[in-house]
Amino acid sequence: MLDKGLFFISLIAFISVIVEAGFKLPEWATDSIQFYYLICIFSFIATLSVRVITTFLYGKSTKKILFSEYFLFAILVIILFFHWLVPEGEESKLIIGGIASDLSIIRFHVIVLFIIEFSKRSLQFQKLDLNPAVLFTGSFLLLILIGTLLLMLPKATNNGISLIDALFTSTSAVCVTGLAVLDTSKDFTHFGQVIILILIQVGGLGIMTFTSFFGFFFKRNSSIENTLFIQDFINEKRMSKIVGTTLKIIGFTLFLELLGAILIFLTINEQMSEPGEAVWFSVFHSISAFCNAGFSTLAQGLYDPVVRQVYSLHLIISALIILGGIGFPVIFDVYNSFKYTFSQRFYDWCGESKYRHKGRHLTVHTKIVLVTTTALLVVGFAAYLWSEQHNTLAGLSWYEKIIVSIFGSVTPRTAGFNTVDMTQLAMPTILVYLILMWIGASPGSTGGGLKTTTFAVAVLNTLSIAKHRPRVELFRREITNESVRKAFSVIIMSFLVIGLSVFLVTLYNPEMPLIAVAFECFSAFSTVGLSLGITHDLHMFSKIVIIVTMFIGRVGTLTILVALIRKAKTHTYQYPHESVFIT
Incomplete structure (x- = not known):
């Protein structure tokens, strides 16, 4: 009582x-x-x-x-x-x-x-007897609604804000996208910027992860029902590790964001007029970068003359983006691998290695993510460096070209920051950006998009079919048929959502170039936040389309389908097989 x-x-x-x-x-x-x-x-x-x-x-x-x-x-x-x-x-x-x-x-x-x-x-939400997908989707809707109401408070903006713009900004922050119809630095007060930052932080990790963390930390006990219910939200298959994994996710996030804020402060302290301004800039951009949000307190983002040539800042932001987008399961797996290797070396040094079991280090998921992420970063870097020689890289030294190209390869991976004028990008760069934005970050991360593992599994399945192999095999492991089916389902659904989004935006804004509209819709679905400068001029209905696209991209097409469609009953019979002509 x-x-x-x-x-x-x-x-x-x-x-x-x-x-x-x-x-x-x-x-x-x-x-x-x-x-x-x-x-x-x-x-x-x-x-x-x-x-x-x-x-x-x-x-x-x-x-x-x-x-x-x-x-x-x-x-x-x-x-x-x-x-x-x-x-x-x-x-x-x-x-x-x-x-x-x-x-x-x-x-x-x-x-x-x-x-x-x-x-x-x-932690008592499981008593509502709701599908975890329904609760996950509902938690984002609730957070967006709360954010909208908070942004409409009189002290949140300098000149007021309409309902549709507040909803757009709240959705963009919760879905860690970064698309903005208003200038974050000029149109929002400090209180409004704090609201946006909180929405980014909670939306990046998920409101259920945050409430679970505080619930486990301050509640006197945790039932089996609680741990099973949280299992789907943090991608942890071992029930005994659910509470520990939740605490690790929050702890690692806060530690890395604090470290990033300190490094950013040391980098830009001289560029800022006041220490308080430098502290707020550092905290805001550290959280925004790790959560892959792309919001900035500067009018022109990182292209602002104050920080445009602070290349050490660009590298720090890039590192935060990569760590935030690579996924917590991968980070913890790599950490455990290093820990295991160190302990193994220690026992070898003590002469007790023959008594130690040498098991497998990294999981297949981790290896796929690391290889795919590295390949995409290298390809993006090379493509940007080659195609932007006479555009955004013109007049820069080779050191500056390399840093700008690295950042240009990292930021389309659901980050949304820009250190160049996006309207000056060459057409080949824009096309490469569309592919990088579509693929996005990795599962279990703060980023969105198709996901690196989905893209990798689809490519591996295509190669297996070309080689007439009946199974998809990698790193001496076989990828399950369920993973392959999910990968192609997500790909098809992404094309349907993006295609419908492009169609509707061009319907309400026929005057806008098709490539700019497609870029905007890809950016919204993959929660990137990059734009070719048309966000502010979107029609009201086009803004609604982008809002829905951002939400679907953040929550996930399969998650929404699972939440809406009732699970089919398992049948004991099986129909005869018959082939269908594909090619």
Whole structure:
């Protein structure tokens, strides 16, 4: 009962934070909201205190109260009582009844409290008896809707925003695409940019991954139902590893984004006029790059004169894009392989190698992703360097040409950043970009597109047919028939979605060049975010088409089909085989 009450109290407090940040309120309303923050914090302290007292009185195990809750409890107590004697009249200070606390810290903890309470209940979603595909799709729809409402708050934009533009921006951020109908740097306030960044972060990893992380971290227990339900969202087949994998995904993401932000700050600190501006630029672009979003706080993106020639920044952004798009299963598999190799060498050095089992290192999935990603990066680099000699690379030194070509090969892989004027690209480069955008990133990553493994399996199957082989074999393993069928299904569905999108956009914007429209639709489906400069001029219905295309590309065509179509019953009979003429 106490937990339910605390959830509703934290929910009201969270809404109050949004209202206070998004609207211009009279002074009495602001004071009331700030007083309610204290009620929320005191409620949490009281609830946890009752839990602690009950635990000791009835002799139950104290492990039911997690260290994280004790830590948060201590922080809140320090906030309320350590700053008791703070001078009155100081800005951003809350003084009620002699208690003084920094408002920003209080708001932060109110948000954390709501996330904790909401996440605890998110693990109970399996009781709704919904298909995981339905819940996955619904979570993105819900996040897009919430983002749309938040972006329409008065304080989120400088000159207001229409419903369709707010929906477009929210979808682009949640689906980590990067297409923008408004200038992120000029049209959105700092509060609006924070909303976009949160949507990028949560959308890049998936809202179910985030809520599962906090739910596992702060909930006292995790049932078998919870772990089985989360299994499909994080691509983890071993049930015993689900909780650990969820924590690793969040931990690795935050660590890498923090490291990227530090490196970016050290790189561009001299180019920025103020340290605060440099910090915000670093954090925003680190998260946007790792999540393969492509949003930027500069009007011209990385083509802006301030950072256009900061090539070390381009390399850092490229590294973040690759790591974010290669997929968490691959990263963890490579890490485990290095760990295994190191331990093997250690036992060899100790003379105990004969007692150690030498198993297989990398999985076939990891090898396919690494080989395909490397091949696409090399081909993209060579194609860009060759076709742009007299266009975007003209007048640059060889060092600059190599860096720009590397970035030009990385960014179509669902990233969306640009260090050149996209309207000046040569036609061969645009065609190569269409292919790279269509293939996209790897499964289990923050990127979209067809996926590298889908493309690789389709190519391998084609080669097997040409060689009259009955099976698809690679690295001394046989690819399952189910994987081959899924690969061709995804390819067919991608062509249908992109083709229909191109048709509808040209129907509502017949004045636009076909190549620019096709580029826009490929970019939307593969959640890339690159554009040839037509996004701002799209008709309202064309924007809706692009919104739907971005959503389908991020969630996945097969996921949507599974969510919409009821599973067929398994039949015990089998019809006679008969061939169909294909060629």
